[in-house]
Amino acid sequence: MSTKVVIKQSTYFDSVSLMSLSTKANQIEGVEQAVIAMGTDMNKEVLKNVGLLTPELEAAKTSDLMIVVKAATDELCESALIAIEELFKKKGGSKSATEIKYSTIDSAAASIPEANLAVISVNGAFAAREARKALENDLHVMLFSDNVSIEEEIALKQFAHEKGLLMMGPDCGTAIIGNVALCFGNAVRKGNIGIVGASGTGSQEVSVRIHDFGGGITQLIGTGGRDLSEQVGGIMMLDGIKALEEDEATKVIVLISKPPAASVQEKVLAQVKSCKKPVVVYFIGGEETPVLEAGGHFAKTSKEAAIKAVVLAGANEDELNKRALNWPLIEEVRAKLTPEQKYVRGLFCGGTLCDEAMYLAMDKYEDVYSNIQKKADYKLKNIHESKAHTFLDMGDDDFTNGKPHPMIDPSTRIARFLEEAKDPSVGVILMDFILGFGSHEDPVGVMLPAILEAKANAAKEGRHLEILGYVLGTDLDTPNFDEQVKKLMDAGVTIASSSTNAGLLAREFVAKGE
Amino acid sequence: MYIQALSGDAGFLERLARSNFSGTVHSTFERTINLKCSENGELYTIGNHQLDNAPNTLIIDVKGFSELGLPVNTPVITEDGTLVIGADLRIWIQQAAKWEGVLPSYPCDIEAVEVLRRNVAFTKNYVDEYGKTGGMKMSSQPASPFEKEMSRMLIQRAGMLSNDLANKRIESATQHAISLIGLGPGLTPSGDDFLVGLCSVYKMQNISSCLSCPFFDEIVRSSQALTNEISAITLKKAAHGQVRESLNDLLSCMISGSLEELVPALDKIIRIGSSSGTDILLGILCGLERNLEAGGNVCLPKS
Numbered sequence: 001m002s003t004k005v006v007i008k009q010s011t012y013f014d015s016v017s018l019m020s021l022s023t024k025a026n027q028i029e030g031v032e033q034a035v036i037a038m039g040t041d042m043n044k045e046v047l048k049n050v051g052l053l054t055p056e057l058e059a060a061k062t063s064d065l066m067i068v069v070k071a072a073t074d075e076l077c078e079s080a081l082i083a084i085e086e087l088f089k090k091k092g093g094s095k096s097a098t099e100i101k102y103s104t105i106d107s108a109a110a111s112i113p114e115a116n117l118a119v120i121s122v123n124g125a126f127a128a129r130e131a132r133k134a135l136e137n138d139l140h141v142m143l144f145s146d147n148v149s150i151e152e153e154i155a156l157k158q159f160a161h162e163k164g165l166l167m168m169g170p171d172c173g174t175a176i177i178g179n180v181a182l183c184f185g186n187a188v189r190k191g192n193i194g195i196v197g198a199s200g201t202g203s204q205e206v207s208v209r210i211h212d213f214g215g216g217i218t219q220l221i222g223t224g225g226r227d228l229s230e231q232v233g234g235i236m237m238l239d240g241i242k243a244l245e246e247d248e249a250t251k252v253i254v255l256i257s258k259p260p261a262a263s264v265q266e267k268v269l270a271q272v273k274s275c276k277k278p279v280v281v282y283f284i285g286g287e288e289t290p291v292l293e294a295g296g297h298f299a300k301t302s303k304e305a306a307i308k309a310v311v312l313a314g315a316n317e318d319e320l321n322k323r324a325l326n327w328p329l330i331e332e333v334r335a336k337l338t339p340e341q342k343y344v345r346g347l348f349c350g351g352t353l354c355d356e357a358m359y360l361a362m363d364k365y366e367d368v369y370s371n372i373q374k375k376a377d378y379k380l381k382n383i384h385e386s387k388a389h390t391f392l393d394m395g396d397d398d399f400t401n402g403k404p405h406p407m408i409d410p411s412t413r414i415a416r417f418l419e420e421a422k423d424p425s426v427g428v429i430l431m432d433f434i435l436g437f438g439s440h441e442d443p444v445g446v447m448l449p450a451i452l453e454a455k456a457n458a459a460k461e462g463r464h465l466e467i468l469g470y471v472l473g474t475d476l477d478t479p480n481f482d483e484q485v486k487k488l489m490d491a492g493v494t495i496a497s498s499s500t501n502a503g504l505l506a507r508e509f510v511a512k513g514e
Numbered sequence: 515m516y517i518q519a520l521s522g523d524a525g526f527l528e529r530l531a532r533s534n535f536s537g538t539v540h541s542t543f544e545r546t547i548n549l550k551c552s553e554n555g556e557l558y559t560i561g562n563h564q565l566d567n568a569p570n571t572l573i574i575d576v577k578g579f580s581e582l583g584l585p586v587n588t589p590v591i592t593e594d595g596t597l598v599i600g601a602d603l604r605i606w607i608q609q610a611a612k613w614e615g616v617l618p619s620y621p622c623d624i625e626a627v628e629v630l631r632r633n634v635a636f637t638k639n640y641v642d643e644y645g646k647t648g649g650m651k652m653s654s655q656p657a658s659p660f661e662k663e664m665s666r667m668l669i670q671r672a673g674m675l676s677n678d679l680a681n682k683r684i685e686s687a688t689q690h691a692i693s694l695i696g697l698g699p700g701l702t703p704s705g706d707d708f709l710v711g712l713c714s715v716y717k718m719q720n721i722s723s724c725l726s727c728p729f730f731d732e733i734v735r736s737s738q739a740l741t742n743e744i745s746a747i748t749l750k751k752a753a754h755g756q757v758r759e760s761l762n763d764l765l766s767c768m769i770s771g772s773l774e775e776l777v778p779a780l781d782k783i784i785r786i787g788s789s790s791g792t793d794i795l796l797g798i799l800c801g802l803e804r805n806l807e808a809g810g811n812v813c814l815p816k817s
Contacts, residue, residue, distance in 0.1 A: 010586075012541040012744065015700030015787035019648060022699065026657045035660045040696025040703060040741055046667060050659045062696060062742045404604075409516030411596070411606050442575070446518050449609040 001032070001070060004077035005056045006084075007039070008065040013088075021087050028083050030076040031069060036084070039064040105130055109137035119182055120169075121145055127170060128152035135160050135167065142222065143169030144183050150231050153224070157235040166243065167236060169224040173200035173438075176207065176220035184407070186436035187476035191216015193309045194250035196240035198223045198257035199284075201350030201434065202302060204472060205499045206256055206282065209306030211474045212498075213320055215313055218250040219243075228260035234268050241271050241279070252312045254280045254305055258355060259374075269294035278312045280305050284352065285359045285374075302356055303500035323497040325504055333428070333494070333509045336464040341427035344506045345420040346391035347413050349406045349443075350472065350499075353432045357503030358391040364507050365389055371398050386420060389510075407439050414450045421454035421465055427510035428466040429454075430502055433488070435473030435481060444471070444484040451491050466509055469493045470502035515582070515602050519610035522572035526558055530572075530607050533592040539599065541586060541744065544578045548744060549590050549599075557747040560597075560605070566782075567613035568758035569751040572597070574605055617755055618766045619719040620805065626770065627806070633768045633776055634802050640780050641795050649704030649789035650796045661699070668697060668704050672800065675712075679804045684725065688732050695733070695749070696741040704793040706745045709733060710752040711797025714765060715805065717755030723808035730754070760786075761794065768802065 013021070018036055025034035035052065037043045039060030047053040052068050060066050067084060071077045105118060118134035120127060124147025134141045141160065148170035160167035168175055174197065175182040179190050186204055188211040197203030197220065207217050221243065223236035237255065244250045253275065260268065260283060272279045273294040280297045282305035291298040297312065299305035303323075311317045344361060348354035355372065362368045367388035373379040380387065383398050392399075394406045394413050406413045413431075420429055433443040440446065451467060458465035469488045473481045485495055496502035522530075529535050540550040540557055545565060549558045559571040562578060576582075588600040597605040621627050647653035650672060652665035671693045678687035691709060698704025713733070716725045730753040737746040751757065760782045767779040784791040 012543070012701060012742070014543045014545075015702060015790055018700050019788035022661075023657055033658045033660060035658065037660075037699055038696070038701065038703065038742055042667075042693070042695065042697030042703070042705065042740065043664075046660060046664045046697070049663050049667070052660065062740065404516055409604065409606075411516065411608075414608075440516075445575075446609075 002074045002077045003070045006067040007060050010063045011065040025084050028080045030071050031080045033070040035068040039066045105133045131156050140166040142175050142182050146171040168222045172222040172224045174203045175222040181437045184438040186474050189216035192251040192313050194218045194244035195220040195254045196237050198227050199352040202256045202352030205302045206306050213310045215310035228257050228264045230261040234264040245275050252278050252309050254309045256282050258284050272296045280308045284355050301500040303498045330508045333466050337427045342510050343425050344389045344428050345426050346430040348432050350432050351393045353499045354391050354393040356499050360503035361389050361507045410446050428468050428506050430468045430506040433471045435477040444487045467493045468506050470496040517605050518575045519605050519607040520573045521611040521613050524612040524614045531595050535592045537590045539584050539588040544580050547579050566759040569756040615762050617718045618769050620721045630769050645792035646789045649698050650793045676800045688729050692736045695737050702745040702790050707790045707793035708797035711794040712801045713752040714757045715801025722805045
């Protein structure tokens, strides 16, 4: 008979795992007895009683795991210990066995010759270098990393353009390629509409609305937020339009961006003019005339962009449920608000959603402030203090410097929400809740205690606090869209059916004397 | 990564709110991670939503811990009332519900004692039927001579402890209690689990057969040397009358609950660990039976 011992120092496995391992170890062929137990004095006493105690085991500490195997031969003991070690590895390993890690892009590209796209999310200091390596390996790139200089961005995009590759980003958070959402994105139906978007949540919103109106997506190409700046010159939006024009499955193209630099808009619209496919242009706050002159289809809102796209793609407009604005609801809410409750406070995770609601408010009111206002007079000087109508993009660097994005860590938004809710001049607080890949697993749930608290406090003061929520997601998303909406409704939150309607409802709720 | 704390031990939450906690990750499991506090050397636990509240424990909204990949010795600090583990994981506690576990009082009238007597008898049968073997409850077919011998020693030592308690031989009872510490399979050895159950009974208010402080003090002292740190902190807390929420609930059910209420409470305990829940239940049964036998006497509060 042979006995072999292994001591694993300071090793803890939960009781169920230990018992399961012990049982399996005793079933290994050739093993007469196997013991897996913590190295306490009392357990050593048991080992002594059954004749298995060795000097090595005597020295084990209470935090050590003792493994003892008794078998007919040394070889059988050794092979049993190897088998036990395998059992430990299986227990400890939580990753999928099919997941393979590569330490460099070169080795990954060499090992997966059929790969054609790399998603890069590394420290900004190394991001451009990795992106270049990927392009050199003939891989399209989605560059999630930010803190990449504009010079590096231009160089990468020019290099990609020369090679006929897509260079999405830097700071590109959303793309849907081949029906797979990359980074932040929603589960949307496959269809015949292609999107090129310079804004992440704007692209998410349009893709979700297209899904809602019965349409579907071929590709959603993200460009990164700086693409339509004067310096970059829209290299990726131009290449994106070209790629979708050449894609047989794409029948309609939608462009989304914050207002581009004038010269870049000219270039983009020139390409729209020459494009053989219908192009819907949604440049937030943009003008209609130049788009129409270029033969494009102008959309003033994200919802209008989606409706126009699905109709151009073949849907019967008369059969669409366009989710008209609920005017009886607006009257009902207006009646609940006091004359001094005249302001909207918008607290957004999505930058484009914030922008859209802000522009809709600006159509009606003068005093609309924001941390992302283009009008200098209305740009908040102190982002921690709201003024009149205030719309905050809480995902902007102002708020996220050194902190996670509010789509991941909602603590900053919760604190700001509780502050806004105390203000007696506030009529409605508008918030977005973004579902889908990459987002918080329960964006509504983490906000609910604060919502209930704010509502209760307002009620104590005899004040109605209107909270308007918009859940950006589809019926295919995780977490479940209906459950998220229900949680909000159960907490007394009014639900808007789109980003556009959220902005319109908010501005109308607080309108006075109409 | 941000994670919401759902609830937590009131003392632990207060400590975090005062930003008065720093330490390292001591050990990690799928449903819990343990943190070693550098201020007092105690272990604190972060558990996922499947676990119940417990002393020194914070329950957070996470499915499992393995995917977080937190290695042992990762530094832990508090910052603005947020628990920060390593570089990426931040646990936000502001919305967490405070939990304070309180053991129920031992019944003091005849009718209530009869309810307890009925529930103890039912629980004994229930453990016989549904309790898990491998620890205090010996399997009819032990997997190995080691398991057989271990169960034999556990049963023998618990029996001697029970006998001493029945005969008020406290010094001897203390020695037999110590002989159980660290004895048994699993991360929390069966002997420790048995003592957790036993202590929870003897720490109830108005307990009829009182145990003196040195008994508990000796358990706490000996556990430092005789068992691992994770089990030792559980024993220490139990010796001070602090046990997990499901155990408080079970004892409340044992004292005043109907059989319909008792069954789910028992099932919840039996599901703890491998044989841990069953071992705890056997400790509770031992304590309650000794007290039912002793009857009548009420321990006077210490001056």
